[in-house]
Amino acid sequence: MEITKATILDLNALRKLEKESFAKDAWPLLDLIAVLTFPNVIRFKATEDNQMIGFIAGDPRPNDGWGWVATIAVDPRFRLRGIGRALLHACEKELGVPRVRLTVRTSNQGAITMYEKEGYQTIDIWQNYYNDGEPAMVMEKVL
Template identity: 25%
Template sequence: MPHSARGQLPDPRSVVIGPLDLAARVDDALAVQAVAFGLTDEEIGVRRHIVLRHMAGPGASALGATTEEGRLVGFVYGMPNDDTQWWSTIVRPYLAREGNEGWLSGSFVITELHVHPAFQHRGIGRGLITALTDTAAEPRSLLSALDTDSPARTLYHGLGYHDLARRVQFPSAVQPYVVMGAVLPLARW
Protein backbone atom coordinates (compact mmCIF):
# COMPACT_ATOMS: atom_id res chain seq x y z
CA MET A 1 0.00 0.00 0.00
CA PRO A 2 1.56 3.33 -1.00
CA HIS A 3 2.01 6.24 1.32
CA SER A 4 -0.50 9.05 1.09
CA ALA A 5 0.20 12.18 -0.92
CA ARG A 6 1.61 13.85 2.20
CA GLY A 7 4.11 11.00 2.68
CA GLN A 8 2.40 9.59 5.77
CA LEU A 9 1.14 6.09 6.38
CA PRO A 10 -2.62 5.49 6.09
CA ASP A 11 -4.59 6.46 9.18
CA PRO A 12 -5.26 3.29 11.23
CA ARG A 13 -8.32 4.96 12.78
CA SER A 14 -10.01 4.52 9.43
CA VAL A 15 -9.74 0.73 9.87
CA VAL A 16 -12.68 -1.22 11.30
CA ILE A 17 -12.33 -4.68 12.84
CA GLY A 18 -15.33 -6.92 12.37
CA PRO A 19 -16.66 -10.28 11.19
CA LEU A 20 -15.10 -11.61 8.01
CA ASP A 21 -16.53 -14.15 5.58
CA LEU A 22 -13.08 -15.55 4.97
CA ALA A 23 -14.25 -18.14 2.46
CA ALA A 24 -15.72 -15.36 0.31
CA ARG A 25 -12.68 -13.09 0.71
CA VAL A 26 -9.95 -15.72 0.75
CA ASP A 27 -8.09 -14.13 -2.17
CA ASP A 28 -8.09 -10.70 -0.51
CA ALA A 29 -6.81 -12.26 2.72
CA LEU A 30 -4.09 -14.22 0.99
CA ALA A 31 -2.98 -11.07 -0.83
CA VAL A 32 -2.44 -9.45 2.59
CA GLN A 33 -0.63 -12.56 3.85
CA ALA A 34 1.55 -12.69 0.73
CA VAL A 35 2.79 -9.14 1.32
CA ALA A 36 3.09 -9.48 5.10
CA PHE A 37 4.71 -12.92 5.13
CA GLY A 38 6.41 -13.04 1.73
CA LEU A 39 4.54 -15.88 0.00
CA THR A 40 5.11 -17.11 -3.53
CA ASP A 41 2.23 -17.69 -5.95
CA GLU A 42 2.62 -21.43 -5.41
CA GLU A 43 2.39 -21.04 -1.62
CA ILE A 44 -0.70 -18.86 -2.02
CA GLY A 45 -2.37 -21.60 -4.08
CA VAL A 46 -1.66 -24.22 -1.42
CA ARG A 47 -2.81 -21.96 1.42
CA ARG A 48 -6.04 -21.10 -0.40
CA HIS A 49 -7.18 -24.72 -0.18
CA ILE A 50 -6.10 -24.96 3.46
CA VAL A 51 -8.00 -21.80 4.47
CA LEU A 52 -11.16 -22.96 2.72
CA ARG A 53 -10.95 -26.39 4.39
CA HIS A 54 -10.36 -24.80 7.81
CA MET A 55 -13.27 -22.39 7.47
CA ALA A 56 -15.62 -25.30 6.73
CA GLY A 57 -14.66 -26.90 10.05
CA PRO A 58 -16.62 -26.69 13.30
CA GLY A 59 -16.01 -23.58 15.37
CA ALA A 60 -13.82 -21.80 12.81
CA SER A 61 -14.17 -18.04 12.90
CA ALA A 62 -12.49 -15.04 11.29
CA LEU A 63 -12.24 -11.30 11.72
CA GLY A 64 -11.00 -8.74 9.26
CA ALA A 65 -9.61 -5.24 9.40
CA THR A 66 -11.00 -3.14 6.57
CA THR A 67 -10.61 0.44 5.47
CA GLU A 68 -13.53 2.79 4.96
CA GLU A 69 -13.37 1.84 1.29
CA GLY A 70 -13.76 -1.86 2.16
CA ARG A 71 -10.16 -2.88 1.45
CA LEU A 72 -9.01 -5.77 3.64
CA VAL A 73 -5.73 -4.80 5.34
CA GLY A 74 -5.57 -7.48 8.03
CA PHE A 75 -7.22 -10.68 9.14
CA VAL A 76 -7.13 -13.37 11.79
CA TYR A 77 -8.77 -16.74 11.92
CA GLY A 78 -8.76 -19.70 14.23
CA MET A 79 -10.66 -22.68 15.55
CA PRO A 80 -10.88 -25.01 18.52
CA ASN A 81 -7.93 -27.39 18.47
CA ASP A 82 -8.58 -30.74 16.81
CA ASP A 83 -6.03 -33.40 17.72
CA THR A 84 -6.43 -35.03 14.31
CA GLN A 85 -5.49 -31.93 12.29
CA TRP A 86 -2.08 -31.70 10.68
CA TRP A 87 -0.83 -28.85 12.90
CA SER A 88 -1.60 -30.75 16.10
CA THR A 89 0.08 -33.92 14.89
CA ILE A 90 3.26 -31.97 14.07
CA VAL A 91 3.49 -29.95 17.31
CA ARG A 92 2.42 -32.74 19.71
CA PRO A 93 5.87 -34.39 20.08
CA TYR A 94 7.55 -31.00 20.60
CA LEU A 95 5.01 -30.04 23.27
CA ALA A 96 5.31 -33.49 24.89
CA ARG A 97 9.11 -33.15 25.05
CA GLU A 98 8.64 -29.95 27.07
CA GLY A 99 5.87 -31.38 29.27
CA ASN A 100 3.26 -29.14 27.62
CA GLU A 101 1.20 -31.66 25.62
CA GLY A 102 -1.83 -30.92 27.83
CA TRP A 103 -2.14 -27.51 26.17
CA LEU A 104 -3.60 -29.19 23.08
CA SER A 105 -6.83 -29.94 24.96
CA GLY A 106 -9.25 -27.11 25.53
CA SER A 107 -7.40 -24.60 23.34
CA PHE A 108 -8.46 -22.22 20.61
CA VAL A 109 -5.77 -22.13 17.91
CA ILE A 110 -4.92 -18.91 16.12
CA THR A 111 -4.26 -20.28 12.66
CA GLU A 112 -3.27 -17.08 10.86
CA LEU A 113 -2.86 -13.41 11.83
CA HIS A 114 -1.54 -10.99 9.23
CA VAL A 115 -1.62 -7.22 8.79
CA HIS A 116 -0.50 -5.40 5.66
CA PRO A 117 2.93 -3.82 6.35
CA ALA A 118 1.57 -0.28 5.78
CA PHE A 119 -0.81 -0.84 8.71
CA GLN A 120 1.51 -2.69 11.09
CA HIS A 121 2.64 -1.32 14.48
CA ARG A 122 -0.66 0.53 14.97
CA GLY A 123 -2.57 -1.89 17.21
CA ILE A 124 -4.54 -3.60 14.42
CA GLY A 125 -2.99 -7.04 14.97
CA ARG A 126 -3.59 -6.73 18.71
CA GLY A 127 -7.19 -5.71 18.07
CA LEU A 128 -7.77 -8.63 15.72
CA ILE A 129 -6.36 -11.35 17.98
CA THR A 130 -7.96 -10.07 21.19
CA ALA A 131 -11.38 -9.66 19.54
CA LEU A 132 -11.22 -13.19 18.11
CA THR A 133 -10.05 -14.88 21.30
CA ASP A 134 -12.66 -12.96 23.33
CA THR A 135 -15.29 -15.02 21.48
CA ALA A 136 -13.60 -18.39 22.11
CA ALA A 137 -15.32 -20.87 24.43
CA GLU A 138 -11.99 -22.50 25.25
CA PRO A 139 -10.02 -21.37 28.33
CA ARG A 140 -6.73 -20.89 26.49
CA SER A 141 -5.18 -20.20 23.12
CA LEU A 142 -2.32 -21.63 21.07
CA LEU A 143 -0.43 -20.35 18.05
CA SER A 144 2.82 -20.93 16.22
CA ALA A 145 5.21 -18.25 15.01
CA LEU A 146 8.64 -18.10 13.48
CA ASP A 147 11.18 -18.84 16.21
CA THR A 148 12.96 -15.49 15.92
CA ASP A 149 12.90 -12.23 17.81
CA SER A 150 10.27 -10.32 15.88
CA PRO A 151 7.56 -7.72 16.40
CA ALA A 152 4.98 -10.55 16.19
CA ARG A 153 6.62 -12.46 19.06
CA THR A 154 6.83 -9.24 21.08
CA LEU A 155 3.10 -8.70 20.51
CA TYR A 156 2.26 -12.28 21.53
CA HIS A 157 4.38 -12.08 24.68
CA GLY A 158 2.70 -8.79 25.60
CA LEU A 159 -0.71 -10.43 25.25
CA GLY A 160 0.27 -13.19 27.69
CA TYR A 161 1.47 -15.91 25.33
CA HIS A 162 4.55 -17.79 26.48
CA ASP A 163 6.81 -20.26 24.72
CA LEU A 164 5.69 -23.87 25.11
CA ALA A 165 8.04 -25.50 22.58
CA ARG A 166 10.83 -24.01 20.50
CA ARG A 167 12.69 -25.17 17.41
CA VAL A 168 9.53 -26.79 16.03
CA GLN A 169 10.19 -27.93 12.49
CA PHE A 170 7.24 -28.08 10.10
CA PRO A 171 7.92 -30.37 7.11
CA SER A 172 8.00 -27.74 4.35
CA ALA A 173 9.36 -24.83 6.43
CA VAL A 174 12.98 -23.78 6.25
CA GLN A 175 12.95 -21.83 9.52
CA PRO A 176 11.95 -23.33 12.87
CA TYR A 177 8.81 -22.20 14.70
CA VAL A 178 7.80 -21.76 18.31
CA VAL A 179 4.49 -22.90 19.76
CA MET A 180 3.08 -20.36 22.21
CA GLY A 181 0.16 -20.57 24.62
CA ALA A 182 -1.88 -18.12 26.69
CA VAL A 183 -4.69 -18.35 29.19
CA LEU A 184 -7.78 -16.46 28.01
CA PRO A 185 -8.77 -13.69 28.08
CA LEU A 186 -5.58 -12.21 26.66
CA ALA A 187 -3.80 -9.48 28.58
CA ARG A 188 -4.60 -5.87 27.71
CA TRP A 189 -1.82 -3.29 27.81
Protein backbone atom coordinates in the same frame (compact mmCIF):
# COMPACT_ATOMS: atom_id res chain seq x y z
CA MET B 1 -10.95 0.63 11.52
CA GLU B 2 -13.61 -2.02 11.99
CA ILE B 3 -13.38 -5.68 13.01
CA THR B 4 -16.07 -7.92 11.54
CA LYS B 5 -16.52 -11.56 10.57
CA ALA B 6 -14.83 -12.58 7.33
CA THR B 7 -16.61 -14.64 4.64
CA ILE B 8 -15.79 -16.33 1.35
CA LEU B 9 -16.41 -12.95 -0.32
CA ASP B 10 -13.09 -11.89 1.21
CA LEU B 11 -11.10 -14.55 -0.66
CA ASN B 12 -9.34 -12.25 -3.14
CA ALA B 13 -8.41 -9.70 -0.50
CA LEU B 14 -7.14 -12.47 1.77
CA ARG B 15 -4.96 -13.95 -1.02
CA LYS B 16 -3.34 -10.57 -1.52
CA LEU B 17 -2.82 -10.02 2.21
CA GLU B 18 -1.28 -13.50 2.62
CA LYS B 19 1.16 -12.94 -0.24
CA GLU B 20 2.23 -9.58 1.15
CA SER B 21 2.57 -10.89 4.69
CA PHE B 22 4.13 -14.34 4.40
CA ALA B 23 7.17 -14.50 2.15
CA LYS B 24 7.76 -18.18 2.91
CA ASP B 25 4.47 -19.48 4.28
CA ALA B 26 1.60 -18.03 2.22
CA TRP B 27 -1.23 -20.54 2.31
CA PRO B 28 -2.30 -22.19 -0.94
CA LEU B 29 -5.69 -21.23 -2.38
CA LEU B 30 -7.45 -24.35 -1.08
CA ASP B 31 -6.37 -23.61 2.49
CA LEU B 32 -7.64 -20.04 2.16
CA ILE B 33 -11.01 -21.30 0.90
CA ALA B 34 -11.11 -23.75 3.81
CA VAL B 35 -10.32 -21.13 6.42
CA LEU B 36 -13.11 -18.92 5.05
CA THR B 37 -15.73 -21.67 4.89
CA PHE B 38 -15.12 -24.54 7.34
CA PRO B 39 -17.65 -24.66 10.16
CA ASN B 40 -16.26 -23.89 13.62
CA VAL B 41 -13.35 -21.82 12.29
CA ILE B 42 -13.28 -18.31 13.74
CA ARG B 43 -12.45 -15.64 11.20
CA PHE B 44 -12.27 -11.90 11.58
CA LYS B 45 -11.13 -9.18 9.24
CA ALA B 46 -10.03 -5.65 9.98
CA THR B 47 -11.24 -3.16 7.39
CA GLU B 48 -10.74 0.48 6.66
CA ASP B 49 -12.86 2.13 3.96
CA ASN B 50 -14.25 -1.36 3.23
CA GLN B 51 -10.77 -2.67 2.34
CA MET B 52 -9.34 -5.64 4.21
CA ILE B 53 -6.25 -4.52 6.13
CA GLY B 54 -5.96 -7.46 8.52
CA PHE B 55 -7.15 -11.01 9.11
CA ILE B 56 -7.13 -13.64 11.84
CA ALA B 57 -8.40 -17.20 11.98
CA GLY B 58 -8.81 -19.38 15.05
CA ASP B 59 -9.49 -23.06 15.64
CA PRO B 60 -11.33 -23.83 18.88
CA ARG B 61 -10.53 -27.20 20.48
CA PRO B 62 -12.82 -27.18 23.52
CA ASN B 63 -12.14 -30.85 24.28
CA ASP B 64 -8.44 -30.05 24.68
CA GLY B 65 -9.16 -26.93 26.77
CA TRP B 66 -7.47 -24.60 24.32
CA GLY B 67 -7.81 -23.17 20.84
CA TRP B 68 -5.26 -22.22 18.19
CA VAL B 69 -4.64 -18.98 16.36
CA ALA B 70 -4.17 -20.44 12.88
CA THR B 71 -3.04 -17.28 11.10
CA ILE B 72 -2.83 -13.54 11.68
CA ALA B 73 -1.67 -10.83 9.30
CA VAL B 74 -1.90 -7.07 8.99
CA ASP B 75 -1.33 -5.16 5.75
CA PRO B 76 2.27 -3.86 5.91
CA ARG B 77 1.01 -0.28 5.36
CA PHE B 78 -1.14 -0.49 8.50
CA ARG B 79 1.20 -2.18 10.97
CA LEU B 80 2.12 -0.86 14.43
CA ARG B 81 -1.26 0.81 14.87
CA GLY B 82 -2.84 -1.73 17.20
CA ILE B 83 -4.68 -3.70 14.52
CA GLY B 84 -2.91 -7.01 15.20
CA ARG B 85 -3.70 -6.66 18.89
CA ALA B 86 -7.37 -5.86 18.16
CA LEU B 87 -7.64 -8.93 15.91
CA LEU B 88 -6.06 -11.11 18.61
CA HIS B 89 -8.51 -9.85 21.22
CA ALA B 90 -11.52 -10.53 18.96
CA CYS B 91 -10.29 -14.05 18.24
CA GLU B 92 -9.43 -14.86 21.87
CA LYS B 93 -12.93 -13.81 22.95
CA GLU B 94 -14.73 -15.73 20.21
CA LEU B 95 -12.70 -18.94 20.70
CA GLY B 96 -14.50 -19.47 24.01
CA VAL B 97 -11.73 -21.61 25.52
CA PRO B 98 -9.62 -20.92 28.63
CA ARG B 99 -6.26 -21.04 26.83
CA VAL B 100 -5.10 -19.89 23.41
CA ARG B 101 -2.05 -21.31 21.63
CA LEU B 102 -0.15 -20.43 18.48
CA THR B 103 3.04 -21.24 16.63
CA VAL B 104 5.51 -18.67 15.36
CA ARG B 105 8.85 -18.84 13.55
CA THR B 106 11.71 -18.38 16.02
CA SER B 107 13.03 -15.59 13.72
CA ASN B 108 9.73 -13.64 13.66
CA GLN B 109 10.76 -11.18 16.34
CA GLY B 110 8.03 -8.66 15.53
CA ALA B 111 5.21 -11.15 16.02
CA ILE B 112 6.91 -12.65 19.11
CA THR B 113 7.12 -9.16 20.64
CA MET B 114 3.41 -8.63 20.04
CA TYR B 115 2.48 -12.00 21.53
CA GLU B 116 4.66 -11.45 24.61
CA LYS B 117 3.13 -8.00 25.13
CA GLU B 118 -0.27 -9.69 24.90
CA GLY B 119 0.59 -12.20 27.63
CA TYR B 120 1.65 -15.23 25.57
CA GLN B 121 4.47 -17.39 26.97
CA THR B 122 6.61 -19.93 25.19
CA ILE B 123 5.61 -23.45 26.25
CA ASP B 124 7.47 -25.56 23.69
CA ILE B 125 9.78 -25.53 20.69
CA TRP B 126 8.92 -27.74 17.72
CA GLN B 127 12.07 -28.47 15.70
CA ASN B 128 11.83 -28.54 11.90
CA TYR B 129 8.24 -27.30 11.99
CA TYR B 130 8.30 -25.01 8.94
CA ASN B 131 8.91 -26.18 5.39
CA ASP B 132 12.44 -24.71 5.35
CA GLY B 133 13.34 -26.49 8.60
CA GLU B 134 12.98 -23.50 10.93
CA PRO B 135 11.72 -24.40 14.40
CA ALA B 136 8.43 -23.07 15.78
CA MET B 137 7.91 -21.52 19.17
CA VAL B 138 4.64 -22.73 20.65
CA MET B 139 3.16 -19.92 22.72
CA GLU B 140 0.18 -19.95 25.05
CA LYS B 141 -1.96 -17.40 26.82
CA VAL B 142 -4.15 -18.26 29.75
CA LEU B 143 -7.19 -16.03 29.41
